Amino acid sequence: MRFKRHIEFEHGLRQIDIAPLVDMIFQLLIFFMLTSSFIIQQGIRVNLPRAITSEMVKRENIEISISAENVIYLNEQVVTLQELKEILNNFNRKDISVLIKADRRAILGRVVEVWDILREVGLSHINIATTQ
Numbered sequence: 813m814r815f816k817r818h819i820e821f822e823h824g825l826r827q828i829d830i831a832p833l834v835d836m837i838f839q840l841l842i843f844f845m846l847t848s849s850f851i852i853q854q855g856i857r858v859n860l861p862r863a864i865t866s867e868m869v870k871r872e873n874i875e876i877s878i879s880a881e882n883v884i885y886l887n888e889q890v891v892t893l894q895e896l897k898e899i900l901n902n903f904n905r906k907d908i909s910v911l912i913k914a915d916r917r918a919i920l921g922r923v924v925e926v927w928d929i930l931r932e933v934g935l936s937h938i939n940i941a942t943t944q
Contacts, residue, residue, distance in 0.1 A: 873908040873909050873910070874886070874887065874900075874908060874909070874910045874911070875887055875888075875910075875911050875913065876896070876910060876911070876912050876913070876926060877912075877913040877914075878912070878913070878914040878915060878918045878922055878923060878926065879915055879918065880915040880917040880918060882918055882919055882922045884896060884922070884926065886899060893925060893926070893929060896926070896929055897929050897932070897933065900929065900930065900933040900935065901933055903933075903935075907937065908935065908937065909937040909938075909939065910930055910935055910937065910938050910939065911939050911940075911941055912926060912927070912938065912939065912940045912941065913941040914940065914941075923940075
């Protein structure tokens with residue numbers, strides 16, 4: 813018994829055009845590369861100034877960051893000078909340590925204002941973060 817061969821079917825599958833598939837893969841690749849570069853990561857970007865005589869400090873309880881735009885962050889939350897003073901007045905312990913991370917492009921006056929608030933509240937263990 814002889815079976816008929818489907819010649820039309822075999823000729824149709826002989827060659828598959830993959831050019832549209834390659835084009836679509838490249839478009840998806842470009843799309844994901846462009847969109848992934850615009851993702852904003854959480855955190856405060858602070859470029860610390862360099863110091864030759866800096867020391868490692870292990871104990872920090874409060875971290876105050878001052879960005880290049882002179883925005884003040886208390887433990888990664890935006891605060892004003894007045895809010896900072898009110899929050900620090902509520903601390904019962906005055907022996908806690910404070911670390912100030914100021915961007916090298918931040919205005920020195922803003923750092924001094926924060927320092928004055930810390931001294932006015934009664935905190936004496938104040939450190940300024942630098943890189944070696």
